[in-house]
Amino acid sequence: MAKTFNVTVQDQHFPVTAGGRLLDAALQNGVDLPHDCRAGQCGACTIELTQGITLGGEVGCGNILACQARVFSNLVITPHDAPDPMRCAGVVEEVSQLAADVVKVSVKPRRPIDWLPGQYMKLQFGRLPARSFSPTAKLSDGSFDDRLTFHIKQVRDGLVTPKLGHEITAGSKVTIEGPFGHAFLREDHAGRIVLLGSGTGFAPIWAIAAAARKASATRPMVLICGARSIESLYMQAALHQAHKHPQTRLQIVLEKRHAKLPTIPCGTPADHMPALNPDDVVFAAGSPRMVEKAREKAKIVGARFYADAFTPQGASRPAASTGLGRLARLFAAPGR
Ligand code: FES
Structure with missing residues (x-):
């Protein structure tokens, strides 16, 4: 037996x-x-x-x-303890365009919701199907308040996201359920954090980066942000915050090379990870392929790894503003 x-x-x-x-x-x-x-x-x-x-x-x-x-x-x-999920009503306070296919949605829950950076919520607008999104910190300064702020990719032909900013606007009612997910920042680890976010996977990654930086100004951090193109880099304000911090190494990666910014490498964030060591903790959010590659790299050295894989849907439309000058300045300093 x-x-x-x-x-x-x-x-x-x-x-x-x-x-x-x-x-x-x-x-x-x-x-x-x-x-x-x-x-x-x-x-x-x-x-x-x-x-x-x-x-x-x-x-x-x-x-x-x-x-x-x-x-x-x-x-x-x-x-590792995580807050219990709850369900509560809320109201949309703002829907604004961050890029051609990405909107920022701010929601005020009727009651405070306890969540950890990196977790996600289910939002149900009216009778539309519920969708999962990760709340994040403010792009401008990495702060959090009692609102939940989401970066949402608008999926062409989607049932919910194309309605944001049209049928779903400030004042719309929303039901919030969560938090869910375990790819959240743990307080039991003080070593280097390696953060990889592609597309709107940047939302949970920026939440983790902001909370970790608030907890420690000296903690080494590597932030690798991936986007399809320059036009998709909706998070430039956050990237400037990260770039200014002496303990944060920032890397931007594009799927498509930009002729005027040839120093920005191509590929996915997982293609540009630093050499890892077993004391690192790695967080990845974005396309399943990118997440899988990052996971393999973390596994080889025995680094802790947490992930939130997004299924890509739809395609980008051309963006109106590129912010090329600011990005060029961002890459003027070597080694960051
Ligand atoms: S449930 Fe074990 S790694 Fe996802």
Whole structure:
């Protein structure tokens, strides 16, 4: 008969067959460990292995992915706490265009919602289907207030996002549910943060960057921002904030090379990551391909990795303003 081990998580206990996957055993026994993809991709199931032996899913600093870890002794594990999701009514306070296909939407919830930078909410405007978006910090100064601010890509032929700024405007009612997701900033790690955001994946990444910078002015940070083209770089105000900080190394990456800005490299943020070390923590938000590549790089060195993968939808339209002069100045200083 197969050997069975005992797992303790806070005040709960459950059995696992030797070599069994930790998350599977927890769920089979009615213990609701945080999880999402169950495939080692998203980091949502990251927990601290306080005591015991597992194999697989190691992500550094004593943390493991419960969906990948196989159990080979009695264990004590500690989940990383996240606020409980709630549902409340709110009102849209502002819808403004950030780029040709990206809008900023500010929502005032009727009650304060406790959320962590990097998490996401489900928004339902009227009777339209709910959609998931990540709240973020102000682009101008990285501050947060009691509003929830989202950067939303308007998907051509979409059911919801093309209505933003038209049928959905200031004063529209919205139902907010959340927060969800586990790709959030942890306070138990003081090392370097490597942040990768492509497209509106910049929203959760900027929330994490702003909160981490508020917590520590000296913490090393690498911020890699990817966009389809110069016209899609709607977050230039935030990039200037990051560029000015002596402990932040900023890299902008474009999918398409720009003839007048040849120093901006092409590719995705994952193509331009620095050499990682096991003490780094890496956050990625954007296209699944970019996220997967970043995850592989983090895995090779055993760095902690959290991700929020976005499924790309629709295509960009030409933008009105490029801000070329400001971007050229941004790249005037070497090594940033
Ligand atoms: S649920 Fe384990 S990595 Fe996504």
